[in-house]
Amino acid sequence: MSGFGPRHLPYGVFSRPGGERRVGVRLWSSVVDLSVLGGLLATGSLNPLMAAGRREWTAAREAVAGLVASEPPLIPLRDVTLHLPFEVADYTDFYSSEHHARNVSEILRPDSPGLSPQWKHLPIGYHGRSATVVVSGTPIQRPSGQLAEGVFGPTRRLDVEAEVGFVVGRPGRRIATTAFAEHVFGVVLVNDWSARDLQAWEYRPLGPFLAKSFATTVSPWVTPIDTLATVAGVAQEPEPLDYLRPAGPAFDLRLAVEWNDTLVSRPPFASMYWTAAQQLAHLTSNGAAVRTGDLYASGTVSGPARDEVGSFLELTRNGAEPVTLSDGTSRGYLENGDWVRIGATARSAGGEEITLGSVSGTIVA
Amino acid sequence: MSGFGPRHLPYGVFSRPGGERRVGVRLWSSVVDLSVLGGLLATGSLNPLMAAGRREWTAAREAVAGLVASEPPLIPLRDVTLHLPFEVADYTDFYSSEHHARNVSEILRPDSPGLSPQWKHLPIGYHGRSATVVVSGTPIQRPSGQLAEGVFGPTRRLDVEAEVGFVVGRPGRRIATTAFAEHVFGVVLVNDWSARDLQAWEYRPLGPFLAKSFATTVSPWVTPIDTLATVAGVAQEPEPLDYLRPAGPAFDLRLAVEWNDTLVSRPPFASMYWTAAQQLAHLTSNGAAVRTGDLYASGTVSGPARDEVGSFLELTRNGAEPVTLSDGTSRGYLENGDWVRIGATARSAGGEEITLGSVSGTIVA
Numbered sequence: 196m197s198g199f200g201p202r203h204l205p206y207g208v209f210s211r212p213g214g215e216r217r218v219g220v221r222l223w224s225s226v227v228d229l230s231v232l233g234g235l236l237a238t239g240s241l242n243p244l245m246a247a248g249r250r251e252w253t254a255a256r257e258a259v260a261g262l263v264a265s266e267p268p269l270i271p272l273r274d275v276t277l278h279l280p281f282e283v284a285d286y287t288d289f290y291s292s293e294h295h296a297r298n299v300s301e302i303l304r305p306d307s308p309g310l311s312p313q314w315k316h317l318p319i320g321y322h323g324r325s326a327t328v329v330v331s332g333t334p335i336q337r338p339s340g341q342l343a344e345g346v347f348g349p350t351r352r353l354d355v356e357a358e359v360g361f362v363v364g365r366p367g368r369r370i371a372t373t374a375f376a377e378h379v380f381g382v383v384l385v386n387d388w389s390a391r392d393l394q395a396w397e398y399r400p401l402g403p404f405l406a407k408s409f410a411t412t413v414s415p416w417v418t419p420i421d422t423l424a425t426v427a428g429v430a431q432e433p434e435p436l437d438y439l440r441p442a443g444p445a446f447d448l449r450l451a452v453e454w455n456d457t458l459v460s461r462p463p464f465a466s467m468y469w470t471a472a473q474q475l476a477h478l479t480s481n482g483a484a485v486r487t488g489d490l491y492a493s494g495t496v497s498g499p500a501r502d503e504v505g506s507f508l509e510l511t512r513n514g515a516e517p518v519t520l521s522d523g524t525s526r527g528y529l530e531n532g533d534w535v536r537i538g539a540t541a542r543s544a545g546g547e548e549i550t551l552g553s554v555s556g557t558i559v560a
Numbered sequence: 561m562s563g564f565g566p567r568h569l570p571y572g573v574f575s576r577p578g579g580e581r582r583v584g585v586r587l588w589s590s591v592v593d594l595s596v597l598g599g600l601l602a603t604g605s606l607n608p609l610m611a612a613g614r615r616e617w618t619a620a621r622e623a624v625a626g627l628v629a630s631e632p633p634l635i636p637l638r639d640v641t642l643h644l645p646f647e648v649a650d651y652t653d654f655y656s657s658e659h660h661a662r663n664v665s666e667i668l669r670p671d672s673p674g675l676s677p678q679w680k681h682l683p684i685g686y687h688g689r690s691a692t693v694v695v696s697g698t699p700i701q702r703p704s705g706q707l708a709e710g711v712f713g714p715t716r717r718l719d720v721e722a723e724v725g726f727v728v729g730r731p732g733r734r735i736a737t738t739a740f741a742e743h744v745f746g747v748v749l750v751n752d753w754s755a756r757d758l759q760a761w762e763y764r765p766l767g768p769f770l771a772k773s774f775a776t777t778v779s780p781w782v783t784p785i786d787t788l789a790t791v792a793g794v795a796q797e798p799e800p801l802d803y804l805r806p807a808g809p810a811f812d813l814r815l816a817v818e819w820n821d822t823l824v825s826r827p828p829f830a831s832m833y834w835t836a837a838q839q840l841a842h843l844t845s846n847g848a849a850v851r852t853g854d855l856y857a858s859g860t861v862s863g864p865a866r867d868e869v870g871s872f873l874e875l876t877r878n879g880a881e882p883v884t885l886s887d888g889t890s891r892g893y894l895e896n897g898d899w900v901r902i903g904a905t906a907r908s909a910g911g912e913e914i915t916l917g918s919v920s921g922t923i924v925a
Contacts, residue, residue, distance in 0.1 A: 285691050290766060311764045317706055321766040322687035322773070326650050326849045338846035341682055347801045347845075393846070399676045401655060401686040402767020408687070408848040436712050480712075481703035481758070483773040484691045 198550025199223050201263050202543050204256075205416035205552055206241055206381065209275040215239055216278060220259055221416055221552070225269040232258050241281045241417065245364035245380045246487040252364065252380065252419065277415035279330045280383070281362060284488035286328055286411065287478060288358070288387055289320040291469035295497035298509045303395065315433060318469035318477050320491070323387070324408040328490065331414050331554040337531060338409040340393040352391035352514065353529040353558065356495040357452050357462050357505035357537045360385040361471045362417055363489035370479045372443040375472035378485070381417035382446070384537050384554040385492045388412065391508055391528070413490070416552025423448075424542040428470050435473065438480050443472025446541065448551065450496055452505065453536040457520040462496035462505040464539070531560045563915025564588050566628050567908050569621075570781035570917055571606055571746065574640040580604055581643060585624055586781055586917070590634040597623050606646045606782065610729035610745045611852040617729065617745065617784065642780035644695045645748070646727060649853035651693055651776065652843060653723070653752060654685040656834035660862035663874045668760065680798060683834035683842050685856070688752070689773040693855065696779050696919040702896060703774040705758040717756035717879065718894040718923065721860040722817050722827050722870035722902045725750040726836045727782055728854035735844045737808040740837035743850070746782035747811070749902050749919040750857045753777065756873055756893070778855070781917025788813075789907040793835050800838070803845050808837025811906065813916065815861055817870065818901040822885040827861035827870040829904070896925045 199205075204220040204227075216239040219226040229236040235244040236255060244255055290296060293310070296319075301308045313319070337349045364380030387407060394406030425444035435442070448464035469477075471493065479485055495505040504510050507528055511517055514527030529535070536555035543549045564570075569585040569592075581604040584591040594601040600609040601620060609620055655661060658675070661684075666673045678684070702714045729745030752772060759771030790809035800807070813829035834842075836858065844850055860870040869875050872893055876882055879892030894900070901920035908914045 285689050313706070313709070313761055313764075316709055317762065319762065319766055320769050322689055322769070324650050324687055324848055325690075326851050326854070336847050340846045341678070341801070344677070344681055345801070347803060390846070396678055397682065397684065398765065398767075399678075400763065400767070401684055402763075402765070404685050404687070405842070405846040405848065408843075409846040436706070436710070438712060477770070478773075481705045481755070481770040481774040482701050483689055483770065486691050489691070 198540060198548060200547070202545050202547055203418065203422060203549040204259055204263065205418040207280045207416045207552070208239070208241060208278045210278065211270065211275055222263060222267065222269065224272050226272060226275055227263060227267040227269060229259060229262070231268060232262060242487055245281060245362065248365045249377050256419065277330060279328065279413070280415055280417050282488050283325040283328045283490050284486040286323040286325040287320055287491040288323050288494060289318050289469065289474050289492065290494040291318050291467050291474065292494055292497045292505070293468045294466065294499050295495040295505060295509065298497060298504065302508060302513050318474045320474065320478065321402045323411060327408060328411045328413060331412055331552070331556070333412060333556060334559045335388055335410050335412070335556045336559050338390050338393070340390060340405050341396055342392040343396055350390035350392055351528065354389045354391050354507045355452070355535050356387040356389055357450050358385040358387055358492040358495055359448055359464055360413055360490050360492040361475070363485045364487060366484060366486050368479050368482055368484050370475050370485070372439065372441055372472040372476045375443050375475060376420055378475065379420050379471065381419045382423065382551070383417055384414040384539055384551055386412040386535065386537055386554050386556060387492060391513070412554050412556050414552035414554040418551055422543055422549070424544050424546070426465055429466065429468055431468065439473045439476055443470045445470050448539045448541045450505065450537060450539045454526065455520050455522065455534055459510060459518055460502055460504055462503050463498040464493070464496050466498045467493055467496065529558050531558050533558045563905060563913060565912070567910050567912055568783065568787060568914040569624055569628065570783040572645045572780045572782065573604070573606060573643045575643065576635065576640055587628060587632065587634065589637050591637060591640055592628060592632040592634060594624065596633060597627060607852050610646060610727065613730045614742050621784065642695060644693065644778070645780055645782050647853050648690040648693045648855050649851040651688040651690040652685055652856040653688050653859060654683050654834065654839050654857065655859040656683050656832050656839065657859055657862045657870070658833045659831065659864050660860040660870060660874065663862060663869065667873060667878050683839045685839065685843065686767045688776060692773055693776045693778060696777055696917070696921070698777060698921060699924045700753055700775050700921045701924050703755050703758070703770070705755060705770050706761055707757040708761055715755035715757055716893065719754045719756050719872045720817070720900050721752040721754055722815050723750040723752055723857040723860060724813060724829055725778055725855050725857040726840070728850045729852060731849060731851045733844050733847055733849050735840050735850070737804065737806055737837040737841045740808050740840060741785055743840065744785050744836065746784045747788065747916070748782055749779040749904055749916055751777040751900065751902050751919050751921060752857060756878070777919050777921050779917035779919040783916055787908055787914070789909050789911070791830055794831065794833055796833065804838045804841055808835045810835050813904045813906045815870070815902060815904045819891065820885050820887065820899055824875060824883055825867055825869055827868050828863040829858070829861050831863045832858055832861065894923050896923050898923045
């Protein structure tokens, strides 16, 4: 609960038993009920505030800070149910970690390893299924599918992808990288669950489909963008085309992936090649619209070291090199009953360490 | 207007100048205002009726037929604006014409022509962008993007894809092919506009993204599924896995593609390899949810003959063999000011020929 102090105050949607949904912020181990502030914060959904734009976002932060500084209506977290914090419009997933892209290529396509030709020219992405975006804690049913020619059954290579998601507030088209903060409301953590056997069989030539459409989990708390300190991104060579410049801010989130009770990886978000501002500029460069509630995720976050990777595909080299968990058992991929939690810490704009809302799920048969 | 008689009555959403949106059906060259029927039909949106399920769909058809048989409140089409007939949840696009898949492979990947290994084992599909699904008549702005390494500008290979779209009414997961008619409300025509230069540069390994996300046009009229006569589908060899059997109904829609004033192609929907029931079964086989308003499209409809293809990529062999239009000009791909209309006729369940709502759009710079 450390890291959820009065300088963070991420937004979420909660309810009490038998009660209606309300917008709140997290403070330590409690929720502050924001319905007392009225207006956009009394609607039971974050979307109206998200749609209102940066001026309203700033006004809301001031109102919330004032409420928290006085005698806020606190409700212990254990007494509430947390819901999906926003209604998801389109869900897009990128592929912007160079380490991840190189690892995947090396493991799955050893005959032609390396980045695809356009990788350093544009942030590769694809559309996912917004119907199956769920909130942290939702059990994940092991998906079935075609594992190979003639074989249908439960996936044998159920994986995670530790990612950072960006939530669009103000709609737009052709959004310059410099307009990023006018359109993006906040950040969530994302686990883009993946079935690697389904993916390998289905993905050519139109990309992943059922391997990733069964569930995508997001954290229940949305951290407003300007809560986070920004850092310089990684050097980009060759220089990107004009519409991808300047690169915009990078964020120094330090992710942690726990598999059952074992910390197995610490993916560094600051190592991503493409920034969130470049992803949004690319996504909308063709005239495509983003709407309030659009979620776009960074792609799996992997650093250069083996204990910094954001997928088990990379961690266990596609199951060939299992990891040993703290209970002495070993794993190549997820087993039924396994539990995964992705958390993150970051430096706030004010210089304190804050904790992002974590994203967890348990695998069921 | 022939083909829009009292046995068809496709649903749409319309408004009069300054008026609110209302649900209607098309009868000849008029709209019948269904708000007089009250209940689910008086909401200004088709989604509540779509969500209600087949029993309500049948009851609504009976009420509509009764209204049309008496003195229906007719409004000439020229006096109304037609809107997107339903709110799109997730948009999915398949790739289920064997002729199209073989043509594309031969034209774009001549070094490795033919179907990908899984093509006859599952209906290949991918997710698209629901924010940019628009109603017929919406002008299509030529998209810009990376045409090749280091080149950003307006696409030079702007194409159409003539498709048939299926609109989900009742939500579900793991929908057997035999439950198709319990979940699918109706059929629309779809033009999945595509920028072939963007696509060629961006699509490996995660599939098409910006090449198809700038606009997808649907017809303003949704033809209820059970209005259409069904036929046997094409023979499938090898036999599909159990979850894709039985294949379910096929529909004998005869599409027509007009480029400016010239009829350039007549794609036969009955030649599709995978049925709509198999597509839905596959889409939901991993546990993924479909919701009211989900739109899934067949993929480009192409028959075996050169004048039966559903894309200009195929018609002009990627621009290498331009077509001559009736005004004497020739075209490889779409030019600014060009206009495309995709229409279709079909046999109704009662044995008459009916006309589906067409889908059209004009290219603007």
